[in-house]
Amino acid sequence: MKTEEKPKKQKLRNAEYYNFQEIQDELYQQSKVNQIFKNLVEVIASEENIKLAYRNIKKNKGSKTAGTDGKTIKHLAKWQDERLIQFVRKKLAWYEPQAVRRVEIPKGNGKTRPLGIPTIMDRLIQQCILQVLEPICEAKFHERSNGFRPNRSTEHALAQCYKFMQVDGLQYVVDIDIHGFFDHVKHGKLLKQLWTLGIRDKKLISIISAMLKAEVAGIGFPTEGTPQGGIISPLLSNVVLNELDWWITSQWEEMKTHTHKAYHRKDNGKLDKGKLYTKLRKTNLKECYIVRYADDFKIFCRNRKDAEKIFAATKSWLKDRLGLEISREKSKIMNLKRHYSEFVGFKIKLHKNGKEKSGKEKYTVKSHVGTKAAKKIKERTIALIKEIQRPSGGKTGYEAVLNYNAYVIGIHNYYSSATHVSLDFSQIAFSVKKSLKARIKKGLKQTGKHLPECIKERYGKSKQLKYVHNTALAPISFIQHKNPMFKKLIINKYTVEGRNEIHKNLECVDMDMLLYLMRNPVIGRSIEYNDNRLSLYSAQKGKCAVTKATLEIGDMHCHHKIPTYLGGGDGYMNLSLVTVDVHRLIHAVNADVITKYLEKLNLDNKQLTKVNKFRVLAGREII
Secondary structure, three states: OOOOOOOOHHHHHHHHHOOOHHHHHHHHHHHHOOOOEOOHHHHHOOHHHHHHHHHHHHOOHHHHOOOOOOOOHHHHHOOOHHHHHHHHHHHHHOOOOOOEEEEEEEOOOOOEEEEEEOOHHHHHHHHHHHHHHHHHHHOOOOOOEOOOOOOOOHHHHHHHHHHHHHHOOOOEEEEEEEOOHHHOOOHHHHHHHHHHOOEOOHHHHHHHHHHHOOOEOOOEOOOOOOOEOEOOHHHHHHHHHHHHHHHHHHOOOOOOOOOOOOOEEOOOOOEEOHHHHHHHOOOOOOOEEEEEEOOEEEEEEOOHHHHHHHHHHHHHHHHHHHOOOEOOOOOEEEEOOOOOEEEOOEEEEEEEEEEOOOOOEEEEEEEEEOHHHHHHHHHHHHHHHHHHHOOOOOOOHHHHHHHHHHHHHHHHHHHOOOOOHHHHHHHHHHHHHHHHHHHOHHHOEOOOOEOOHHHHHHHOOOOOOEEEOOEEEOOOOOOOOOOOOOOOOOOOOOOHHHHHHHHHHOOOOOHHHHHHHHHOOOOOOOHHHHHHHHHHHHHOOOEOOOOOOEOEOOEOEEEEOOOHHHOOOOOHHHEEEEOHHHHHHHHOOOHHHHHHHHHHHOOOHHHHHHHHHHHHHOOOOOO
């Protein structure tokens, strides 16, 4: 679960801003009809694509992390557009990546995971390539590949699992763990897979090959594996396993009978293959369905005999086709009526739940927070309580509470898909409450001054709501189960209809953005200011008070209606969230500056009236 990343929908808005969306749409449609792409480097080196790449990485948390050259996004921020564009084009003309910085990230089991951090220059190049490759690959990827893809999540993967288990009655699951997947991807095979997908620009293939073989500082040049930490690595890992997705699908779902006819579509847009499956079940074919999230995947089967044959076949296929070994200890066949199977932090099982009208026993899905995940949540929550008790790194107690609240909301969002999530979190809360009482002691109050709107809406009815440092503390046990939803087939960032559907969903408050604001209060501002900033974001539904444009990281200012130097305070009624350009227009005095932003914003009469109201309160003349 990642809750600190830059909201993915912002990348969609950026593409629209730089007029690169039409090009991506065209690439997607061409890939859908199996067109061959031989001149992609020209698209990658286009001015629009390079500017879009810079915009996409500049507010990413990782952009502040230096590579082997010690440079971060601040280095590129000083450059003029033309210099940046020419630099990227020169690098692409003869690409030689700089050495990758290796960092060891601690894992829950006490081991470490290697992370390769490219230089900021190479990350910019990778982002340029990603923006062109992604629409081409998205047109080829499987519907049940859920990890590292736009508008897809673990929720969709769980919904697919629940459906196969409860609706389709598939009680056996093949769990296969690929041993060190990211470290053992074969470079030659990956490049051939890109070629098969229609990516046949030899210059681009050589650039990607160079990226894969980039030197790792202090270790040397890798001969296999995709560097975890590279911007393009998640896409490449999906390219590798996309072949597996379609191979499993070809064994049953895409198998054609002699009397094969065109399927008709259901109202939700899905193909109705009921008659086809009825015919297939009369054969000796093995019924199987794959659900994958990154390198974690499950294959659902109807009986143990089929599961055993699929297990053996998949093991051989991975070895023969991709050169990958499986972990014998972690790979197994599970009867879901008897045992739990773990997936993306959840453990799932079929539970007997009465009988159907026919008298046949009825089974429903029973799911919990995974054993390892529950332990990590407990440890992390107690660690955050220690931070509230004794804030470190120059943080205030208030900031520590915000950080705690953001974590609790994040894990509640993620694990609400578990059917028994309330029970799981009540058990976690038992240890957390003891830690709170032991560490906070007298600081834990029943009432307080600061109750952000996002906490009030979500936890306001809870009797467990407490206050620390005068600020509401999100109760960790106050959570309800929410059925995981399937991804709507129409949702697609590379079609007009799909984007319209995405924008409909943006009418609600962007929870990722809200969590980002909670984790990143404005340093040097009062508690009241930061508290009201959160409440305003919820109240304004993440929109600018003037233009109604979606507020983004790096393009949002909290405006004082009456400036502090005129006696204005940080109260809720004196603040308003606006875009950076609107804020500059409100305070502008110079006629040229005013003209510049009026032309840029193209305000209608209603919006201009709002700006003038703000200008009058700020002691500026009406425009």
